[in-house]
Structure formats: structure tokens, C-alpha cells
Amino acid sequence: MVGHILWLAGISAAIASTDVPRWVLVVAAVSFVVGIIVGLIGWRQWQRRSRKGEIWAVFLWALPVSPVLLSLTVLGVTYL
Numbered sequence: 001m002v003g004h005i006l007w008l009a010g011i012s013a014a015i016a017s018t019d020v021p022r023w024v025l026v027v028a029a030v031s032f033v034v035g036i037i038v039g040l041i042g043w044r045q046w047q048r049r050s051r052k053g054e055i056w057a058v059f060l061w062a063l064p065v066s067p068v069l070l071s072l073t074v075l076g077v078t079y080l
Helices: 001-018 022-049 051-062 065-079
Strands: none
Touching: 001 022, 001 065, 022 051, 022 065
């Protein structure tokens, strides 16, 4: 939910500017980079092999799903 709200704030700011395509790329790039970083942190948690580590890993893997999918959708709508 936090990722979704931050993504919405970023896209809203991008749409409010005069240079929409550039800002859409910036927001998409940031969401992809943050998604990769959070995924790697989740992978490290998964490697701990404890019950608590597995719970955190699943949470961290699910966290960037919505912003990344929404970014792909906006990129498709903007550039296709």
C-alpha cells in the first residue's frame, strides 16, 4: 500500500508537469530500481532460513509488485 501511494504521488506530480513523458520515465525507473533493491533484500531474508526471515522475505517481495506493474502500464499507455 505504501508503494502504491508513493507511486500515485510520483505519477500525479509527473502528470502535473509540462514534460510528462520524461517524468513518467523517471518515476518508472525509480520504481524499478526500488523494486530490484527490495527484492534483493527479500532474497537475503529468505536465505536466513528462519520462520521470521521467510515472513519478511514474502512481505518484501510483494511490496514492489503494484508500483512496478502500474509503471509498466503507464509506460505502455504513454509510449504505445
